[in-house]
Amino acid sequence: MKPLDTKDKILKAARQLFVEHGFAGTAMGKIAKQAGVNHSLLFHHFGNKAKLWGAVKADIVKDAKVQSTILPATDLKLEDFLQQLLANQIQFYRDNPDIVQLISWQRIEAGNESDIGVTLSEESQAWLDAIKAYQAKGEIAPQHKPEYIVTLILSIASTTALDNNQLIDNEEAYLEFCVAGLVKCFAAN
Amino acid sequence: MKPLDTKDKILKAARQLFVEHGFAGTAMGKIAKQAGVNHSLLFHHFGNKAKLWGAVKADIVKDAKVQSTILPATDLKLEDFLQQLLANQIQFYRDNPDIVQLISWQRIEAGNESDIGVTLSEESQAWLDAIKAYQAKGEIAPQHKPEYIVTLILSIASTTALDNNQLIDNEEAYLEFCVAGLVKCFAAN
DNA sequence: TAACGAATTGACTAATCAGTCAATTATCGT
DNA sequence: ACGATAATTGACTGATTAGTCAATTCGTTA
Missing domain, CATH: 1.10.10.60 (Homeodomain-like)
Structure with a gap:
């Protein structure tokens, strides 16, 4: 052979x-x-x-890097951009159960993280830039730290995809609720 | 002996x-x-x-149940209530690393969850009631599902306490940002 | 103090573990 | 077709695993 x-x-x-x-x-x-x-x-x-x-x-x-989250175009309406972003990221978790599981093992079996976790931070710069673009356009208030915004979005995506959210009957409706909330939360007034 | x-x-x-x-x-x-x-x-x-x-x-x-998250009083201003709630829940995760780790092992070693996870849902009814109280007071818009609100809050608490949020330089400031955002998100207008 | 049951001990087993190694077989370039 | 190199095999080792068991010690109670 x-x-x-x-x-x-x-x-x-x-x-x-x-x-x-x-x-x-x-x-x-x-x-x-x-x-x-x-x-x-x-x-x-x-x-x-x-x-x-x-x-x-x-x-x-290697497999996960090939299909990592595609950032939506920043000329979309903020609401559509966020909706797309969340959907993409959740889909990424769903499409790559191995890397999700791997990160879990890495976190729990070895105290350190070392190897991976770097994976996400590579593209996080692009996320930050996208948020800044929306701030420049005036659709996101400039006083908000882009880092906080990205963290919050990632937080929603990961818990939605990976936790067993017993209180959620309809994921799509929940995500709509989150997107609408985020828009209000980020809005400049 | x-x-x-x-x-x-x-x-x-x-x-x-x-x-x-x-x-x-x-x-x-x-x-x-x-x-x-x-x-x-x-x-x-x-x-x-x-x-x-x-x-x-x-x-x-058993140990974790003794000190489960104390629900703040619902006569607080919504912003203070949310801030307290998040702080308490995060503190619970920090004070009970064993149960956090246990849940991780349970989730990853056994495909099912069975044993635990029930722990949280026992008190989640109290959370839901608190949210409904704020809806009755008019501080939270009535069209929002309390289940979605609780899920979102728990999501922020768990990721803040348990993930290694590389983009967060100042946790207190991040939580302030989240609380302010949640208030805007939930607000009736 | 005698005696009874529970706690404790150490020696044992059979299975499984990661890893080694010499011998054999297959592949491939010449 | 030959020779070198790499792939493959099966038998082996020593350590570790969960679990058993008969013998012994200990605490308590009558």
Whole structure:
């Protein structure tokens, strides 16, 4: 078998099991079995468990980076811009359950964050710029810190997508409520 | 030694290690060592690892219920009420890191949530009632669903307390911004 | 003090863990 | 077709895992 085939099969199986059960909860033997591959091949191709975990993390981050949130055009009406932005970000979380899970494992298994979390801050500059553009247009009051606005929006997106919001019967209606609220909140008067 | 002393020592050690490393990442032997107690006593007093984990969860939930968020008085000015509410809830998360961590482990190690999460919904009725009181007073517009309002507030509190908000330089200022925004968002006009 | 039950101990098991290694097989360039 | 290099295999190790159990110690009560 081609080495890439085998390496890929291992990586795929490892990704599934690591995401599902975390580092401590995943056994190399189980990965080998799931990949339909000899136990020793994991060590031959990846060295050891930690390195395989590292390769899986890199793989997940790579996949997530390809489709990271597309910023809506800033010539939209503020309300439409916010609605789009929230919808996109929530969709990103929904489309990339692996990276969401990975961040959770990283946060809870290792005290530090180190590896990831950088992912988001790369594009956060673009978000800040978009907010500033709306401030320049006078649709957002200039006294508000763009950092606070972005944080609040991200906060709504992540909790909506990831928490089990028992009080929400209709997500679309809730997001409409949030968007309308944000517009009022940001408005210059 | 009194059986309660031993049982308590085991429970305390187990709580620390389970919270720190999760179920799969914690070994019974390590718990025994940390408790300064014979390995076999864990099984004598708690049966098996899963039951010990259950006892630890019950212990953490019990502790957290004692100091659950105190609802501010509803005769406060809306702005002060919201500010207090957010501050109290954030303080609750900060004062009870074990239950926060426990919920994280529960969410990530077991796909279901089952056990906890109920914790919050018990008091959420009081929150809803408080919001309705402000609607009756005319300080919150009656067309807003109290469920959406409570969800939004909880969302801000949890992300502020638990996420590593890289864009926030001054938490107090951020919360002031949020409270002012919420007031505008909820306002009847 | 005798005796009874509960607490405690240490030795044990069978399974599973990550990782090693020599031997074998397949691939590929020449 | 040959030789080198890489992939693959299975048997192995030593450590660690959860859990058992008979023997022993301890506290209490009669």
